[in-house]
Amino acid sequence: MSCEKCELHKTRTNVVFGDGPPDAGILFVGEGPGEQEDLSGKPFVGRGGKLLDQYLEIAELSREKNVYIANIVKCRPPQNRDPKPEEQETCINWLREQTRILQPQIIVCLGRVAAQRLISPNFLVTKEHGEFIEKSGILFMGTFHPAALLRDPRRKEDALADFLALRAKAAELGIIDFIE
Numbered sequence: 001m002s003c004e005k006c007e008l009h010k011t012r013t014n015v016v017f018g019d020g021p022p023d024a025g026i027l028f029v030g031e032g033p034g035e036q037e038d039l040s041g042k043p044f045v046g047r048g049g050k051l052l053d054q055y056l057e058i059a060e061l062s063r064e065k066n067v068y069i070a071n072i073v074k075c076r077p078p079q080n081r082d083p084k085p086e087e088q089e090t091c092i093n094w095l096r097e098q099t100r101i102l103q104p105q106i107i108v109c110l111g112r113v114a115a116q117r118l119i120s121p122n123f124l125v126t127k128e129h130g131e132f133i134e135k136s137g138i139l140f141m142g143t144f145h146p147a148a149l150l151r152d153p154r155r156k157e158d159a160l161a162d163f164l165a166l167r168a169k170a171a172e173l174g175i176i177d178f179i180e
Helices: 035-040 047-058 085-102 112-118 146-151 153-172
Strands: 026-030 067-071 106-110 132-135 138-143
Touching (some): 026 085, 026 112, 047 146, 047 153, 106 153, 112 138, 146 153
Parallel strands (some): 026 067, 026 106
Antiparallel strands (some): 132 138
């Protein structure tokens, strides 16, 4: 909470480390906290977070039961800009340690920045969203960032399909009860 390893600490209100149960089977990863997250110290609590919660409910997932939510960087970039590569590199060990402790079966990357950092530098969310990719025994999936869906609602149907695929995969892996 007292990290000063990169310049982002100078403008933050709170470190937004993550939130969810320690035995969550699914880890959601965004790029970094926004204004509301910086003020509250919790990830995805603004308008985008409310939309994410709606999708989680449809997928029979929840922050309280089986989903942990974190970000690549733990401090808000100024004006919600993308975190710079050096900021990501400085902060990535926190996420690696969260992943080691949580041992999720699935990691869902919310948006381009997280997907390109965790899945592949060439990942295209608009073309590869909803696909599961296995890396080091963990299934990864990239999907649209909730803030992007608020800016471009035409992608909401695609995101819904991704969350329904996530629900099916979570049921298959026993993270949630089997769905008929």
